[in-house]
Amino acid sequence: MPGGSSLFSGFRVLALYSNHVPHALRFHKKHREFYLLTAAGKCFHTYSVNKLGIVSVSNSLSDDINVLAADRMLVFVAAGRLVSAFARNKEVVMCYHGHEQEVRLLLPLGDQLVSADAGGDVIVWDVQGGDIYLRLHFDSASFSVSAMMHPSTYLNKVLLGSSQGALQLWNIKTSKLLFAFPGWAAGVTALQQSPAVDVVGVGTATGRIIIHNIRLDETLMSFTQDWGPISSLAFRTGDTAPPILASGSPQGHIAFWDLERRHLLTQQRHAHNTAIAAATFLHGEPLLITNGADNAIKVWIFDQEGGGARLLRCRQGHSAPPTTIRHHGNDGKNILSAGQDGTLQSFSTVHERFNKSLGHGSINKKKEKKKKKGLTFEHLRLPAITALSSVAARQSDWDGIVACHRGRLATTTWNYQRCTMGDHHLQPPREHRTGIATAVDITSCGNFAVIGSSSGRVDVYNLQSGLHRGGLGAERAHSGAVRGVATETLNQMTFTAGSDWLLKFWRFKTRKQEGELKLPAAPASMMLHRDSGMLALALDDFTLLVVDIETRRIVRKFAGHQGNINDMTFSPDGRWLVTVAMDCTIRTWDLPSGSLVDCFLVAMAPTSVSLSPTGDFLVTTHVDSLGVYLWTNKSLCGPVGLRPLPADFLPTEETLPGVTADASEQEVTSEDFDDAYESAEQLGAELVTLSLLPESRWKSLMHLDTIKRRNKPTAPPSAPPSAPFFLPTVTGLTPRFTSPVATEETQSRLLGSSLLTQRSEFLCDLQAALQTSCFDRPLSLLKDCGPAAVSVEITCLTSLGGGATSPGGGASLLPAFIQMIDSMLASGRDFDLAQGYLALFLKVHLRSLSQDPVAMAALLGLSNRLEAGWAELRTSFDQSMCLLSYAKSALL
Known part of the structure; x- marks a missing residue:
């Protein structure tokens, strides 16, 4: 088996927008639009400010990005000790090596770049060449550089702020300290140029803001912020x-x-x-x-x-790592995600404009609304969601999502269409309010919710009214904590698993137990595939059990994980079971064969997994990661050979997918690196181009005889009346007068021998092109001719002599014309004209070609080129027709 996964491949990551690195802003003069740059790990994203849609994603660096800066042409990124310059917001075009400590500040300044690191070194770089123009070193104990800016209209000047509070104005061209400001006894955290010349804003670590005139060294005003x-x-x-x-x-x-x-x-x-x-x-x-x-x-x-x-x-996106994800609906396009930040959000796999935020849970929704605007109270917020279940069957009528919260017995309902928390807090009667909610499931009809608690109780609630509709068993369903609940499709049976090592089967309507199954270890979680009737249980001993709910027997047992199994999901057809565990592996088990068919490692331990109802994407979340990762199912794109993996199989690591730009957004590039225009001649090396002439110029060549018969006049032509004031002209695009001719009495009826050997301009240029192998001149002449003139020129290729030794040398023009057609096909230009000219040429001269060995050899080479060209075109046509048929079937 090759490295990585044979079944899944990384596609993209959702809901990653920004981190602690300050953003950079740039204005594109050609697009007349602002673009925003934000860091996200080892790459940076470019967003359009008008719609906040992502338009570009840079290539990844070796380390996480620390600083971002941009000018009109390039984007400068500092990752560790390395400073890189990006062009087109994607690829690295220059690297700047020289820092020995982590770079903390970047300042583009014309053709130069100023960077400062944690060790006290400030380096001025030549942007184009990458050379060090100036290096300054500051003692971190006396002047540790913490902020940097370029004062407006100050040529070659940089203002540096320190964590000790002092400021210094330097000339980076002459390497001189121009002025030192004593500061305000507080570390400088921010420097910003004001709209007024000579005036800058200084932010300090004590919350004080100073508006200072650096030319007069005078403080104009100051403010104090109480938030640090x-x-x-x-x-x-x-x-x-x-x-x-x-x-x-x-x-x-x-x-x-x-x-x-x-x-x-x-x-x-x-x-x-x-x-x-x-x-x-x-x-x-x-x-x-x-x-x-x-x-x-x-x-x-x-x-x-x-x-x-x-x-x-x-x-x-989530401000804390997501812990639970589930697909919502049957189309597989929306993903519900609950994070440690306490929010519930929905992410779309189609476009981020369809993302929704259902908000943060509240203990008392009505009480929080009465609070003053702009103020939030942490004691009213609910803790993070630990388990959730959703059904789209009745979501337009009432709440269709139920969630359990960490450390709380009451569960909350959520409305997906209104994007808010519901009105119901589901909890058992007062005499049974002990423990916390641990498991939840909604029936397939969307009318009832079954909730298990740590006290062993399993209660049923009506989602429309929020009323309690009884519990399973007399007092408790299990003697230990309930680890999982599930209901089958027809709402006939309910299944519960508890820490007492028991799997119990209950009649949903009567709430009575009909059987139980002793498990080899305590279950950690449970998942039911309703269509196939397969019930999967993850045990505390890192093993998996699959139970058939019809026979109530264990039909499969899987072992191989080396850590706690965090989550699992079934494929839509119930053939595969995908599990994730703390050993950083994602494993796919084949239920019919009872074997492991796919396994791969990831850099961060996965915490939750969900396979879409359509089977196209596998979704995972990971420890210490804010993103929701999508993996493509390769089996939907082509045949995938899955073989049982041996017991000693060692998985290899698969790279987590990254962010991709939306195809609907216009990609932004640097102004000086815009794509150059490509003409038809430039595209001809890779593509087939047409002549753009009217179809009659080449489509009528094969039907000239029919056209002549159809246009033949019924009566002989009559001489027009004499008009001496009109001068006779020659037909054509360029008006030319005819030369005077002799009268009928003096004109001879016999043609001279000179007229028999006279050649047209096209034939002369075609003969000359044999020496240079450049057929542009004769081809341009042939393009200017109409169908009748083209027919005359092609017919005259052999009418001027009987062989190679004839005075006209007419026989030598047949291979020349074949070479002209071959050059047209080789360049990929004028494909339609080449086919039309070749068809008429073969129709007129097929008998002559069969008697000329030189022409037949050239014609054989032309045939091979034609076959190769048509094979490529046929492949492109087939792919396009297949894609079009698929799109039509999807719409129907």
């Missing part, structure tokens, strides 16, 4: 824009300061769940872009009364 250090500063720009300064905090709040009245204008609390990584105003627009480590990108618009902002656009 300043993580980001941004000035609003524009001729008519009010003077506003935005400051970010580590708590996710944003403060807006009025610089004219020198007071706090408004505040946006909990703009992000984590620290504000960066905030940037779009030039001349009332829009603010923010990103943070909570995996969110947000665009705020200032159109509220009093200068407040509201959320305009957002791309947000």
Whole structure:
């Protein structure tokens, strides 16, 4: 078996948008649009600010990205000690080696790049050549560089801020310290140029904001933020824009300061769940872009009364790793994901614009609505979801999702269509409210929910009313915690598994037990495939059992995992069982043969898995990862040979899939690297191009005899009336006057010998092209001729002599014409003309060709080229027709 998985291949990762690295913003003059760059692990994403749609994903680096910066042409990325320059937002075009510590700051400055590392080295690079122009070293104990900016209109000047609080203005061309600012007894965390020349904004670690004039060394104003250090500063720009300064905090709040009245204008609390990584105003627009480590990108618009902002656009995933994922619906396009951040979200495999956020669970929904706007209370929020079940059968009538929360007995309902938490908190009667909810399942009809708890109780609830409809057993269904519940398709039987090593079978309507099965170990989880009636149980001893619910017997037992089995899922036809465990393996078990058919390793342990109802994608989540990973099922694309794997099989690691750009979005490239125009001559080396002439020019060549018979006049032509004021002209596109001719009395009826040997311009150029092997000139002449003229020229190829020794040398023009057609097919240009000319040529000269060995040899080589060309075209046609038929069948 080859390395990796033979059944699944990485496709893409969903819901990864941003991390703690500050974003970069660039304006594309050709597209007249702003683009946003955010880091996501070892690569960075490019988004269109207008729609926040991803347009490009860069190639991966060896380490995680620490810093992002961009100018008009390139994107600069620092990963560890290496600084790389990306062109077209994808490929690395230059690497800058020279830092010995991790790079923390980047500043593009014209043809130069300034970088600072944790060891105190500041290096000025030549962007084009990659050489070091200047190296400065600072003692980290006295001046540790923590912020860096280029003051507007200050040529070759860089302002450096330190964690000790001092600032220094350097000339990077002359390597001189121009001025040193003593600071404000607090470490500098942010530096930002204001719209006014000579004025900069300084953010400190104590929460103080200083607006300072660096030319006069004078503090104009200062503000104090009560939420901790300043993580980001941004000035609003524009001729008519009010003077506003935005400051970010580590708590996710944003403060807006009025610089004219020198007071706090408004505040946006909990703009992000984590620290504000960066905030940037779009030039001349009332829009603010923010990103943070909570995996969110947000665009705020200032159109509220009093200068407040509201959320305009957002791309947000889980701020903590997801733990439970399940497909919702039967089309396999929507994935429900519950994360450790307590939110429930839906991600679409089609396009991210179909993503939904169902929000965060609340203990008392009505009470939270009565709270003041802009304030959230952590004690009202529910903890993370540990188990969930969903059915789309009655979701338009009432809630179709039920979820269990960590450490709570009451379960919550959610409405997928309204994207909100439901009104019901399902919990047993007061006398039985002990333990916590551990397992949940919704019946296939969508009317009832079956919930198991750690106390051993299994209760049934009506989803429409939220009322309790009884429990299984007299008091408790199991003597230990319930690890799994399931109901079959017709709601006749209910199956429960508990930590007492028992699998029990219950009648759903009467709530009475009809049997039980003793298990070899305590079950950890349970999964039922309703269509096949197969019930899978993951045990605490790392083994798997498959039980047939009809015969109530164990039909398969699998062993091989070396860690706790976190989750499992069935294929739509019930043939495969896919399991994931803490040993970082994803295994596929074949139930008919009872063997392991696929196994591969991943870098991070998978926590949950789900196979779509259509079988096209396998979805996984992993430890310490915020993304939802999609794997393509190779068996749907072609035959896959699956063989039982030996007991000592050693799996190999499969790379986790990355982010891909949407095909619907326009890919952005650097302005100086736009794609060059490719003419038909350039494309001819790879593609077949047509002549773009009217069809009558080449389609009528095979039917000239029929056309002549159809257009033959019924009466002989009569001479037109004399018109001496009209000069006779020659027919054609270019008007030319005819030469004077002799009268009938003086004109001879015999043709001279010179007229018999006279050649046309096309025949002369065709003869000359044999020496240079360049047939562009005769081909252009033939293109200008109509069908009748083309027929005359091709007919005259052998009418000027009887053989090679004739004065005209007519026999030598047959191979020349064949070579011209061969050059047309070899270049891939004028494919339609080549076929039409060749068809008429063979029709007229087939008998002469059979008697000329030179022409027959050339014709044989032309036949081989024709067959090869048609084979390629036929393959392309077949692929296109197959794809078209598939698309039509999908629409029907």
